[in-house]
Amino acid sequence: MRALVLTDDGVRLETDRANPVAAAGEVRVRVLRAGICETDLQLLRGYKGFRGVLGHEFVGVALDGVFEGQRVTGEINCSCWACERCHAGRPGHCPHRTVLGILDHDGAFADSIAVPERNLHLVPDTVDTDSAVFTEPLAAAYQIPTQLAIGKSDQIIVLGDGRLGNLCAQVLASMSDHVLVIGKHPNKLRMLDALGIETRLLMDRPPHGAADIVVDCTGSESGLTTALDLVRPRGTIVLKTTIAGTQTLSLAPVVVDEITIVGSRCGPFNRALDALAGGLVDVKTLITDRFDLSDGVRALQRAGESGVLKVLLCAADHL
């Protein structure tokens, strides 16, 4: 089969890679569509030292198991379900886990992928395949309200107008009347304006301490420092940005202003699929470009270009 493989020499398309073999509890899924995410671009830069087939946002058709022949999407953490952490209700943090396309498990930028069956979610008939690719990043946005209470009057700033910032802003704007997105790209901010969400360019940002909650979706080293400037004393910063390697910053304001920083990662797929089925979130305008899997290397380059939002890979013969 075809697969986009990250090797010691960079990423390349393989056309004769062996089909994945389903391990115990896994089923094979023929990939219809996959999305390129900021994490994929970080992996290309060395984050986590991953080697193998990239890709963790996908929709496909199950080739066996209870969902055989139906469209599915899948949670990315493959947990052991046997250890103390899994039993404590934190399977996403299982120390023995693999992660699709990120950690010791081949991913979805391929014609097919093997996924633990319990990770799969049926895609409702009312959700088209392009939209369903956004289930994983949208779930990550819905993780925020599982971690902290969001009130109608909370002043919320989302830093970053990219893919994840857009989704987080849409989710939070359904919970608070005061969501402001701060970004660097007028074209991306205009898309949020069109949804009725307030936006500003970084250079025009509000004064120090203006927000109760700041969500860092910048994917940039400077994001947390900007967030520390914008959050009020005793406010909360939600950290979505993962940086490969170290970063240098002043953390004294965290103590002096008694800030809470909450790391936030994967979220509830069922809530994301419900939102897509209910038309609560606009995702299709985020699609900037689409490529056939055979042009995957070019697609990854495109996803890293300025001004680009979501780039889709179309794997099976359903373009």
Add this chain to the structure above:
Amino acid sequence: MRALVLTDDGVRLETDRANPVAAAGEVRVRVLRAGICETDLQLLRGYKGFRGVLGHEFVGVALDGVFEGQRVTGEINCSCWACERCHAGRPGHCPHRTVLGILDHDGAFADSIAVPERNLHLVPDTVDTDSAVFTEPLAAAYQIPTQLAIGKSDQIIVLGDGRLGNLCAQVLASMSDHVLVIGKHPNKLRMLDALGIETRLLMDRPPHGAADIVVDCTGSESGLTTALDLVRPRGTIVLKTTIAGTQTLSLAPVVVDEITIVGSRCGPFNRALDALAGGLVDVKTLITDRFDLSDGVRALQRAGESGVLKVLLCAADHL
């Protein structure tokens, strides 16, 4: 009067400094005893660029006002009580505040100090003057349970066996059965052992992810990185350490493991005074040394030496 003054040329004893003038709402307090804190040592190294009389942990006798002639201690944040933040119940974070001996307000390493009267707390007769000096740092330890719920079965690690680490450990050990202090100084750890609190040397620390809650009282740049290693996924780090300037570290684990970091600073004086009056906390064994105010420069040097816990300055003629 005498005063220990931080100037552009370092710290020096002045013997002919003018007595402080009480501003509106302030009273003068004749200082009996003052404590040297890690923050004082940070200020000497340039933290916050403070210039003026150092000192914010003190007990004295009020020279006027409702407490005239009685022993008092005082909260350190001098707030405006008029702005939005003060009205929102966060006077400790008032943007117009001064802070005794730390920010635009002369401190307590002097024969007398001027303090807003509403900052003062009467020292109960059952609490001796040496113990009452610990009210401010003990209140900082009691801030932790105001910020997060502490349960009997929570696995808590306190990083740092210094002054604040000791007090935090004592406070938390009254709330959880599983408090472990990790430090570098066998003599300081033995003091905690004697109180029935489990201790370990840093080199013998528990494995990755062992703690539900880690409190960083190291005062060191490496503290947060160690805390990130010791806390379990979805656990909480309480950050007490303030570092002057920037620090370099990897924050990806905060996101990947969904850690919550809570900055923690000043706390409730009434709870600390109650604990001192009730004999719930042992503070006097923390006193390593005491100096007359006239030997204050030497006292500051002593406080920075390895193995030293609390150094007291004795200002008035009550040695």
